[in-house]
Amino acid sequence: MTDLRTSLRRVADAVEPLPVADDLWHRAQAARRRGQVLAAAAVLAIIASVTWSAVLLGTDDREARTASQEVPGGAIPSRIEDPGDLPATDDLAVGRASVAFVNRDGDPVVLTATDGVPHRLALPDWDRSRRALALTPDGTALAYQRTRGEDTVLVRVDLGSGRERVLFSQPGDSLTYDSLAWSSDGTRLSWSASTFGDVPAVGVVEPLLSRSRIVALPYTPTNAVVAPDGTLAISAANGALRLDSRQGGSTRIETQRSAVVAGFSPDGRYVALATGPASASYTLDVRRRVVVEHPFPEGTLGESVVRPVGWLDDRLQLLVVQALDGSGAELVVTTPEVDDTSTWRRSVGSVGGPGVANSLSVAVDLVPDLDGTSSQQLTHDFGEPVAVGQRDISWMIGLGVAAAIALGMALRWLWRRLLG
C-alpha cells in the first residue's frame, strides 16, 4: 500500500492540462486599468471632499454661502422676501444693509448689502406693536423706536459698528411713533405720532446737529417726510397734504385723490405719494403745488397700490407696486410724470408678501445710475436666501454624495474580493 503522499501525486498526475484563455492577459490588464481609474477617482473624491470640508468648516456659514455671490459696495436684492423663521441676532454690527422690513412675526429684518443675507435683529426693547423703522438711504443705519421705562426713545443703530445713539427721548409711554422716514441725504429723520401727549404731532430730528423740531397738529397725520432743507410734508388722515417750511409757513394742498406723503426728492422739488388702487403713480410738485401723475404704460400693470420707497436722483423714484390682481409686488423705477425724457421701468425686483411691501425701507443709494439701456441690472440676484444661523447644508449634501460614492466603491471592492 502506498502512502498518502504518493496517492495524492498519482491522483494529480492523472489530471489533464487545463486550458487557459488566450485573452486572459488582456482581460487582466483591462481590469487593472479599470481598478487604477477607480482608485484615482476615489482618491480625487476623497481629496476634494476633505479640501471642501476644510474650507467650509474653516469659514462661517455666511461666508460660505456668499463666497461667489458678494457684490462689492452692495446691491438691492432682486427678490426681497420674508425669510421665515430666523434666529434673532443681538450683534447689530451686521454691516451695511440694502433693505429693512418687519417680518410676519413683527420683528425687524435687514438684508446685508454685499451678500443679501437676511438678519433678524434683536433690537433692544423693540416693541412689536410699534413697528416703525427706517433704513437710511445709504443703508448704514437704522432708526427705530423703543420704550425705555417711561420714555419713548428714537434710536439710531449704526449697522457697521452696532452702536446705538438716542436721537430723541420723550417722557411718557403714551407716545407712539406711527412712521419714521429719513431725508434723501440721511441728515434728518422725520416722524409722525397720532398721540403726542394730548395732540397729534410730527417732528424732525437732526442727529448731526442734535436738534429736533416738533409740530403739534390739529389733525391726525398719516405720515411726515422731510426735505434736505428741513421742509416737512405731512399727509392727514382726511387726505389733505400740507407743506411746513422751517420758517413756520404752512401750506395746504388740495388733491383729488387720497394720498400719503412718502419722500422728498433730493432737490426738494417733488414729494412722492403713496396711493390706493390706481393705474398710475402720483407725485406732489412742490413748486407748482399740484399733484402730477405718471400713468402705467398700456399693457403693463393694472389697478395697483403704489408705495414710493425712495428717490434715485432728482427725477427718478423707486416704487413698490402691488397689483390688485394678486400677481405680487414689484419694484418700479419711474419719473413723476410723462414727458420726452420720462422713464418707466418695471420688474426691477420683486417683493414677497404685503407685509414686507408695507414696511419696506430701501437703501436707494445702492441702485446704480441708469445708463439708459433696458438691459441694465438695477438689482442683484443673490440666489436663494440662506440666513446667518441657518445651517447651509449644501456642503453636507456634497459630503454625503462623496461618502456614498466611497461606500459604493468599498462595497464593490469587497464584493469583488469575496467573489474572487
Place this chain on the structure above:
Amino acid sequence: MTDRSGFDQFVRARGPALARTAYLLTGDHHLAEDLVQAALAKAAQHWERIETSPEAYVRRTMYHQNISWWRRRRFTETALGSYDEPVAAADPSLRLTLEQALRRLTPRQRTVLVLRYFEDLTEVQTAAELGISSGAVKSMGRQALRRLRDLAPELADLVGADA
C-alpha cells in the same frame, strides 16, 4: 522579455503543475479550471510586481481563493453530518476512492492536506501560506485524516501511515 511574453512563458511552463494542485484543492475539473484562471488573472494584473517569483503568488492566491469560494458556497453545500457516515463496504459501487473521499473534506481540510502531503510543506510553512497558526494546521490536518478514515475505512492503512 516583455511582460506579456514572460507571463505566457510562465503559464506554459507551470500551468500543468498549477492545474494538478488546483484539482486536488477543488476535487473538480471545472472548479480547478476556474481557480487557475482566477489566480492567473490576478497574477497578470500584478505581473510587474511579482514576475520575479510568480508561482508563489499564484499558488497562494489559489489556496485563499479556494477557501474564499467555499465560504461563499458553504450555505448551499450538504451538511457535513451526512458525509461522516461510512459507506457500506459490501457495495463495491459505493466504495470511496481517495479522490472521492477528498472531495468530502472541507476546502480548509483539503487545502491543509494538499499543502502538507502534496506540496511537502512543513506545518510552519503551511500555516504561513494560509495565514493561520501552526496549531490550527496541525489540528485541521488531524481532523482531515480522521475524516478520511471515517469516510473510507479501507483507506485506513493509507491514511494511518501518515497520520
